[in-house]
Amino acid sequence: MGVARAMESAVPERETLKPLRVGLLGCGVAARELHWPALQKLAGRIQLVAVCNRTGAKAQAFADLVGGIDWYEDWQQLLARTDIDAVDIVLPATLNLAATRDALAAGKHVLVEKPLAATPADALAMQALADRYPQLVTMVAENYRYAWFVERLRAWIASGEAGRPYALHWNAMSRMAPDNRYIISGWRSSDAFPDGLLLDAGVHYVAVVRALLGEITRATLLPSRVQPHLGRFDGGSLQFQTETGAHGSLNLYFSAVGSQEWRLQLLAEHGCAEYDGTCLRIRTLGGETVEQRPDDDGYAAEFQAFADAVAGKAAHRSGFDEAWRDMQVISQSLAQPGVQQSFGF
Incomplete structure (x- = not known):
């Protein structure tokens, strides 16, 4: 699905669906140059509520970039917020397992950047987490699947x-x-x-x-x-x-x-x-x-697919x-x- 089609699909849904409220973990270059532009294309469908980075200055700079939203250095503080429905994990793959485990335990839907994990053992543990929380959407941000x-x-x-x-x-x-x-x-x-x-x-x-x-x-x-x-x-x-x-x-x-x-x-x-x-x-x-x-190589389309899955509209x-x-x-x-x-x- 291209960006134009993604945006066309999102327009009427703004009137009937509440925005998916998302917290972002990781404020590096992929978040700035790939995820944030895609999220902007789905404004009204997805709302970025807060961001987190272990370096406070980087988190604050990203928060300012996207409009002055809340920022944190500890992802547990972000995950504790009841006004966040889902998290977009854009961390080093070596942290995917820990961040996903904590996000699911906090009741948040998860979109996590590829690759799934740093090692096969961690990848199998990630799959076990998805099985443990079937009521939550667990999705990998492989944009080429939607390119x-x-x-x-x-x-x-x-x-x-x-x-x-x-x-x-x-x-x-x-x-x-x-x-x-x-x-x-x-x-x-x-x-x-x-x-x-x-x-x-x-x-x-x-x-x-x-x-x-x-x-x-x-x-x-x-x-x-x-x-x-x-x-x-x-x-x-x-x-x-x-x-x-x-x-x-x-x-x-x-x-x-x-x-x-x-x-x-x-x-x-x-x-x-x-x-x-x-x-x-x-x-x-x-x-x-x-x-x-x-299109943008599928970034906007994958976010739309994530929002649709959380809303129960489509797998x-x-x-x-x-x-x-x-x-x-x-x-x-x-x-x-x-x-x-x-x-x-």
Whole structure:
């Protein structure tokens, strides 16, 4: 669902639904540059009530940025508020389990940033928490599940126009310097997050493969270790097969000096699709269509899905179980690099 559709859906609901009152945990760059702009697009549907960051100055600056709302350094104080329905957790993944546990215990619905957890053990504990609180919505902020390009490609495949898709290849190569604002916090290179940036970024790409081609049944991952500031693994090449009989590769390298590429290719029996992050080209025997991305890569749409789920309007499709399957493909493959892994999802 694109932003335009998300906003159209939200307009009439402002008259019938109370705004979802949200507290934000974590005031870093992802909260400022990705979550807050999306929340602004859903003004009236979602109300940001308070924010929290362990550094008081950062929490106060974010609170001022969004209109002078309340701020805290201790998330327990925010969670104690009875006027907050849900929390948006945008913390280092190493804190996802602790923050989610406390939020659910306080009776708050949870939207937590991907990846689901720092380790497989924590991911399983996250799933157990979701099972323990079935009355509360537990959702992972995997924006690609709601991104326009994924929805468009799903519709194209479902139409049958191009026949059966049989291969997907995706190259994502860039250099993330030590001062890159998205990694400067350093948690991705800590011992508490053993799989490094490859896990943090890789779950995005796995989520798309699963959305388009079904479950990944076998995979082999050859990782790279070039820049320590990106963690234990900073890139790699994943070869996979899916339950639908398709195969492909994810070539994800974030220490690539002099190389800048982000290109998805999807091959089907009677056509192909290419997407570069801005422009989607679909080619069949009947010709070519070119479409420009109309959305924010799914951020506003995922927040709308979260609000809809809390209101009981519709089930979301980004639960802890789905996020664990994304994560498992990377983590299990990294446990034995170069050895084919089987997945019994």
